[in-house]
Amino acid sequence: MNIHIPTPLRAFTGGQQTVSVPGATVGDALEQLTGAYPELRQHLFMADGKLRSFVNVYLNDDDIRYLPQKEATPAEESDELTIIPSIAGGCCCL
Amino acid sequence: MLKLSFAGYGALRAHGEETYPHECCGVLLGNATLDGNLVREIVRAGNTRTDSAHNRYNIAPEELVKIQRRGRKLGLDIVGFYHSHPDHPAQWSPTDFAEAHWVGCSYVITAVAEGKAAVTNSFLLTGTGEEDKQFIDEPIEIEMQEERGQA
Numbered sequence: 001m002n003i004h005i006p007t008p009l010r011a012f013t014g015g016q017q018t019v020s021v022p023g024a025t026v027g028d029a030l031e032q033l034t035g036a037y038p039e040l041r042q043h044l045f046m047a048d049g050k051l052r053s054f055v056n057v058y059l060n061d062d063d064i065r066y067l068p069q070k071e072a073t074p075a076e077e078s079d080e081l082t083i084i085p086s087i088a089g090g091c092c093c094l
Numbered sequence: 095m096l097k098l099s100f101a102g103y104g105a106l107r108a109h110g111e112e113t114y115p116h117e118c119c120g121v122l123l124g125n126a127t128l129d130g131n132l133v134r135e136i137v138r139a140g141n142t143r144t145d146s147a148h149n150r151y152n153i154a155p156e157e158l159v160k161i162q163r164r165g166r167k168l169g170l171d172i173v174g175f176y177h178s179h180p181d182h183p184a185q186w187s188p189t190d191f192a193e194a195h196w197v198g199c200s201y202v203i204t205a206v207a208e209g210k211a212a213v214t215n216s217f218l219l220t221g222t223g224e225e226d227k228q229f230i231d232e233p234i235e236i237e238m239q240e241e242r243g244q245a
Contacts, residue, residue, distance in 0.1 A: 004162065004166070006162070006172065006196070007126065007171050007172055007173065007196065007198055007199060008195070008196045008197040008198050008199065008219075011197075011198075011222070017166070017171075042223070043223050052224075054193075054195050055195075056155040058155070058156070058159050061156065061159070063155065063156070082159050082162065082163075084155050084158050084159055084162065085195040085196055086152070086155060086193065086195060087119070087121075087152070087153040087158060087175055087193075087195075087196070088143075088150070088151060088152040088153070088189075088193040089150070089151060089177060089186075089187065089189050089190035089191075089192075089193045089194065089201075090117055090143070090146075090149045090150035090151050090177070090179075090187065090189050090190065091117070091149050091179040091180070091182040091187050091189075091190075092149075092182075092187035092188055092189060
């Protein structure tokens with residue numbers, strides 16, 4: 001399946017915008033991705049293997065954190081995974 | 095260097111005036127070049143922080159996915175973001191820095207004073223990741239060619 005890489009992480013995929021990997025589940029695909037591009041792992045996952053809090057992964061239009069099977073969700077060749085870091089902020093006053 | 099059209103520059107500032115006293119936010123689609131981030135399209139986004147919209151912003155990731163998908167079809171990348179600081183300076187805040195994760199992208203902030211857009215600044219997020227990221231001041235170059243061509 002195709003995994004779309006956001007601009008800040010392309011430095012770790014040889015500049016590739018989209019990477020095609022095999023994988024029966026979302027987790028498999030991410031494993032394949034970080035296996036092919038090991039430097040990516042620390043930017044996606046914490047030491048305990050969980051996704052960093054600001055890293056969102058979408059299977060087509062669905063956030064995998066809210067899918068019943070999460071990373072174990074089955075995926076097909078035609079599916080698309082999108083890695084998208086969060087965007088937030090604001091002025092400092094409370 | 096952040097390059098954007100006069101119309102785009104005006105659009106993001108106008109957005110901040112429209113949402114005042116709340117923060118506006120949006121995405122800059124374009125291309126990263128050797129000279130910096132070149133903006134081709136300004137895309138408005140909704141601020142999901144309705145609980146504290148006067149001093150916080152958040153773009154829903156699902157909206158971001160759609161914007162990125164749209165950019166891909168146009169041959170454009172996400173090269174930056176913009177938001178406003180109602181009645182506060184156009185300087186990044188500790189919250190802006192903590193929540194900045196798009197290294198290589200431009201973060202544009204417009205101060206909106208009493209409903210009027212004032213200073214607009216851009217900050218480039220540099221580094222390789224969370225451990226060494228930093229904001230650096232980034233000049234904004236406003237391209238006037240389109241307007242001259244129409245005159």
